[in-house]
Amino acid sequence: MRFIKNVFSQLHSFILWLMFSAVFWGWIFTIVTDAPAEEKVTVYCYVSEIRDKDLAVALEENRPEGIRMIKVHPFDYVMMNIERMEDGDIFILPESQIETYSELLAGADSGAAAGNMDSAGMAGDTDSGSMSDGGAGSSSTDGSAESSGMDSSMAGGRVNSSGGFRIYDAAAGCGGAAQYIGYKGEDYYLFLGARSAHLEDGKALEIARRLMDME
Amino acid sequence: MKTQIVELYSDSDMSRLERKVSVWTKVLCIVAAAALAACVIMAALTNTANAGRMELGAVVTSTAAGWFVIYCGIFVVSRDKRELAHAKMLRQEMRERVEGTITVTRERLAIHKSITALRVDVADGDRTKRVLITEQKGDALAKAAADGAAAVYTAHGYVAAYEVMVCDS
Numbered sequence: 001m002r003f004i005k006n007v008f009s010q011l012h013s014f015i016l017w018l019m020f021s022a023v024f025w026g027w028i029f030t031i032v033t034d035a036p037a038e039e040k041v042t043v044y045c046y047v048s049e050i051r052d053k054d055l056a057v058a059l060e061e062n063r064p065e066g067i068r069m070i071k072v073h074p075f076d077y078v079m080m081n082i083e084r085m086e087d088g089d090i091f092i093l094p095e096s097q098i099e100t101y102s103e104l105l106a107g108a109d110s111g112a113a114a115g116n117m118d119s120a121g122m123a124g125d126t127d128s129g130s131m132s133d134g135g136a137g138s139s140s141t142d143g144s145a146e147s148s149g150m151d152s153s154m155a156g157g158r159v160n161s162s163g164g165f166r167i168y169d170a171a172a173g174c175g176g177a178a179q180y181i182g183y184k185g186e187d188y189y190l191f192l193g194a195r196s197a198h199l200e201d202g203k204a205l206e207i208a209r210r211l212m213d214m215e
Numbered sequence: 216m217k218t219q220i221v222e223l224y225s226d227s228d229m230s231r232l233e234r235k236v237s238v239w240t241k242v243l244c245i246v247a248a249a250a251l252a253a254c255v256i257m258a259a260l261t262n263t264a265n266a267g268r269m270e271l272g273a274v275v276t277s278t279a280a281g282w283f284v285i286y287c288g289i290f291v292v293s294r295d296k297r298e299l300a301h302a303k304m305l306r307q308e309m310r311e312r313v314e315g316t317i318t319v320t321r322e323r324l325a326i327h328k329s330i331t332a333l334r335v336d337v338a339d340g341d342r343t344k345r346v347l348i349t350e351q352k353g354d355a356l357a358k359a360a361a362d363g364a365a366a367v368y369t370a371h372g373y374v375a376a377y378e379v380m381v382c383d384s
Contacts, residue, residue, distance in 0.1 A: 006286065006289075006290050007286070010285065010286070010289060013285050013289075014282055014285065017278065017281040017282060017285060018278050018282075021274050021277045021278045021281060022274050022278075024277075025254065025270060025273040025274045025277060026270065026274075028258055028273075029258065029261065029266065029269070029270040029273070032258050032261050032266075033261060033263070033266045053263065053264065053266075053267070056263045057263050057264045060263055069263065070263070071263075
């Protein structure tokens with residue numbers, strides 16, 4: 001009885017400590033689980049269902065040298081705030097949202113088909129953007145594709161007019177990392193980030209390739 | 216028969232209180248340090264796969280340890296420290312002898328940032344003098360009063376000692 005009375009007399013202290021503890025360790029773990037942009041690859045997925053932690057763990061298994069961390073976030077993680085996604089290295093978007101987020105995407109604003117992925121050897125062939133033909137892509141990879149190990153047939157192997165690589169083919173119902181990412185209803189495209197710190201060193205591309213290869 | 220003055224806080228009481236404060240202070244420091252160390256280890260062992268669990272573990276550990284330290288700090292260490300300071304004051308101050316029938320009431324007076332006291336009525340005929348006694352010593356005085364104690368010594372209105380009758384031997 002006395003114990004309960006004592007606890008209630010100091011309830012404010014206990015509640016304040018609980019709040020402080022949660023905020024302080026939340027802050028510490030935010031720092032611990034983050035890394036400078038040069039040492040991490042951040043993937044944003046425009047999906048409502050995603051096993052982000054599992055996908056990040058799977059991608060981290062053979063991460064490129066110099067990369068300490070892979071972070072995977074759904075778009076709602078940043079409340080769809082474009083500014084907060086500017087440092088994203090890889091974006092996975094449904095076809096209907098590409099226009100909305102075009103400023104984040106490498107090669108998107110120029111409209112150059114195949115964009116940087118093509119030059120890096122990811123692209124199979126380009127597509128005018130209609131996506132009506134879907135299905136398996138053709139194989140028009142050049143030498144760099146082989147050197148980067150990309151397979152143009154992955155997920156249909158098509159690049160749309162914005163420079164994205166189709167990671168999910170709605171017609172065929174298959175795509176990269178589908179066991180982690182809840183694709184819904186339409187084709188999804190993978191883009192490299194326009195301001196990615198890993199465009200030059202090819203590490204974003206390496207992760208992108210692994211995403212495409214995943215089941 | 217002769218009278219004997221019994222100090223509420225004897226030397227052994229004082230040293231027991233000092234030891235208790237010292238031990239509890241060390242225990243609380245150890246608990247706080249251990250909890251902090253555990254949280255730091257959890258943070259150091261964090262990776263992408265276990266980040267959520269580790270963060271929850273750190274929050275739960277630090278919250279539980281903090282609650283324990285807050286509770287014991289306030290209701291054990293601080294209370295005993297205040298009692299110790301109060302006892303030192305009682306032993307050093309000039310005292311006044313108050314004679315009469317001693318009644319230890321259950322009326323508690325929690326003095327902010329100080330001790331909790333019980334009211335003691337010392338009735339001598341029509342006159343009743345009200346004094347205070349620390350809560351921890353209330354039962355001892357009540358027992359002494361039941362055994363025949365008929366006078367108390369007060370300092371600053373607090374009972375510091377009481378007088379009992381003992382047989383000559």
